[in-house]
Amino acid sequence: MSTQSETIPSSGARVNRSATPRHVSPRVVIAGLAALAWLGGAVLTQWWPNLDDWPYTNEFIVLKLALAVVAALLGIAGWRKRASDTGDTGDVSDSDRPSRIDTWLGAMPWLLALALVVTAWEVLTAKLEWLPRPFFAPPQALIAVYVEDFxxxxxxxxxxxxxxxxxxxxxxxxxxxxxxxxxxxxxxxxxxxxxxxxxxxxxxxxxxxxxxxxxxxxxxxxxxxxxxxxxxxxxxxxxxxxxxxxxxxxxxxxxxxxxxxxxxxxxxxxxxxxxxxxxxxxxxxxxxxxxxxxxxxxxxxxxxxxxxxxxxxxxxxxxxxxxxxxxxxxxxxxxxxxxxxxxxxxxxxxxxxx
The missing domain is CATH 1.10.3720.10 (MetI-like)
Incomplete structure (x- = not known):
């Protein structure tokens, strides 16, 4: 009866990088969700007509797309940084100290929450007008104030x-x-x-x-x-x-x-x-x-x-x-x-x- 020998790597042996599953950071995932949230908000603003003619709606769409691009780029940068920090051993190297990318990625939950709040704000004001006017105005109105009353x-x-x-x-x-x-x-x-x-x-x-x-x-x-x-x-x-x-x-x-x-x-x-x-x-x-x-x-x-x-x-x-x-x-x-x-x-x- 033949026995198959198993090779157990020692603690100092190298592990094949391709055999080690790469863990995706939660911050990178949240950055992707933030990008999708801002992109979805831009699509909603474009295809759901307002009940009133609010100025600077197109500029508001451009702002949402810009924030979506920023979140996506930060997510990609964070993913690539983690991949570069993972050496041939599959272990995270000593470069775990927070970098500028890590600092920006730490703000991604806030960027995601801001996208959801702004979208809900826009729906309740410009799209449905459930909040009484003139006490509540859509986000486009604030852009108009900063541009016209600067x-x-x-x-x-x-x-x-x-x-x-x-x-x-x-x-x-x-x-x-x-x-x-x-x-x-x-x-x-x-x-x-x-x-x-x-x-x-x-x-x-x-x-x-x-x-x-x-x-x-x-x-x-x-x-x-x-x-x-x-x-x-x-x-x-x-x-x-x-x-x-x-x-x-x-x-x-x-x-x-x-x-x-x-x-x-x-x-x-x-x-x-x-x-x-x-x-x-x-x-x-x-x-x-x-x-x-x-x-x-x-x-x-x-x-x-x-x-x-x-x-x-x-x-x-x-x-x-x-x-x-x-x-x-x-x-x-x-x-x-x-x-x-x-x-x-x-x-x-x-x-x-x-």
């Missing part, structure tokens, strides 16, 4: 950025100085700490009547309100950071002959910077909301003014377009502040997420 919307964005920069920088500098003073000096803390606890928790919008009465212009009143909204969280977090510095740091610096100015600038402030940035993040979020309210009250330009103007004329598509711009602008500013923090505090990179 000068007014763009100038509003520029004005809001300028007003936010004035108020935020002034409030951040003032709050930082107050926080360092309270955290370092007992005499300053005796006088300013009670005032900070009394005035700080008040909503900045509660000062609207006084701000517009005492300020020479609506612009300066808005700057004051934004600065007030920024100063409180920055002052509180800076004070906490300075007061929480380990006393041993001061003792070592004094032993080496450090002066009080050195203790403040080179010991207290650097040790308090993580808390300072938390206050800056909080102040930026609050100042942005105060910015919109202040622009609605008296400023003749800006995103808040644009929202009020759109509501007055029942131009709800303009309002939705402005809200989207505001969301992107606020998120972008916070992201830039996080990038600056990660560069300045490289030793704390990754401890605070956004």
């Amino acid at each position: 000068p007014r919307l763009g100038s509003s964005v520029v004005h809001s950025l300028g007003l936010l920069a004035y108020g935020y920088v002034l409030g951040a500098v003032t709050g930082f100085a107050i926080g360092v003073s309270i955290g370092w000096s007992r005499a300053v803390s005796y006088w300013l700490h009670p005032m900070l606890r009394l005035i700080g928790p008040l909503p900045p919008t509660a000062w609207l009547p006084l701000a517009f009465f005492f300020s020479p212009s609506s612009f300066s009143a808005s700057v004051f309100l934004i600065a007030l909204a920024t100063a409180f969280p920055v002052a509180v977090l800076t004070w906490s950071g300075v007061a929480g510095v380990n006393a041993a740091y001061y003792d070592i610096a004094r032993t080496l002959g450090a002066r009080p100015s050195f203790l403040i600038l080179r010991v207290a402030i650097p040790a308090a910077l993580p808390s300072v940035f938390v206050g800056l993040f909080m102040g930026l979020g609050v100042s942005f909301s105060v910015l919109i309210v202040a622009e609605m009250m008296g400023v003749k330009a800006g995103l808040g003014w644009y929202l009020q103007w759109a509501q007055g004329w029942a131009a709800y598509s303009n309002m939705y377009a402005a809200l989207l711009v505001m969301a992107l602008m606020c998120s972008g500013l916070i992201t830039l502040l996080f990038r600056f923090r990660d560069r300045l505090l490289a030793w704390q990179k990754g401890l605070l997420k956004w």
Whole structure:
């Protein structure tokens, strides 16, 4: 009776690449689904007529096709990258660190969800009109706003950025100085700490009547309100950071002959910077909301003014377009502040997420 010998490869032996099944990454599959979803949305827009003549429908189709092509190209690039990372052994090589393609592929579930949401939005508005007009407009209406009303919307964005920069920088500098003073000096803390606890928790919008009465212009009143909204969280977090510095740091610096100015600038402030940035993040979020309210009250330009103007004329598509711009602008500013923090505090990179 003959026996057939079996060859069992050792752990270091190579496995035939053609005999190893190639695993397709789920992200690549999702990228393909996203491409099909955007392509299907373009076909739906083309062959299902609208109940009303909405402008920029053809441009909307082109945008959907472009997103479908982008998703398909990213899926192909991800598949080829995985194939190249798989060597002759069939095992994934050491190049598993996330690349730029992996980062883009990580956004594919959002691109797929966005395709489904936009398609449902278009069906409920332009195709069936189940959502009441003029409160709800199809996606084409937003494209029309960005194309036709770009000068007014763009100038509003520029004005809001300028007003936010004035108020935020002034409030951040003032709050930082107050926080360092309270955290370092007992005499300053005796006088300013009670005032900070009394005035700080008040909503900045509660000062609207006084701000517009005492300020020479609506612009300066808005700057004051934004600065007030920024100063409180920055002052509180800076004070906490300075007061929480380990006393041993001061003792070592004094032993080496450090002066009080050195203790403040080179010991207290650097040790308090993580808390300072938390206050800056909080102040930026609050100042942005105060910015919109202040622009609605008296400023003749800006995103808040644009929202009020759109509501007055029942131009709800303009309002939705402005809200989207505001969301992107606020998120972008916070992201830039996080990038600056990660560069300045490289030793704390990754401890605070956004």
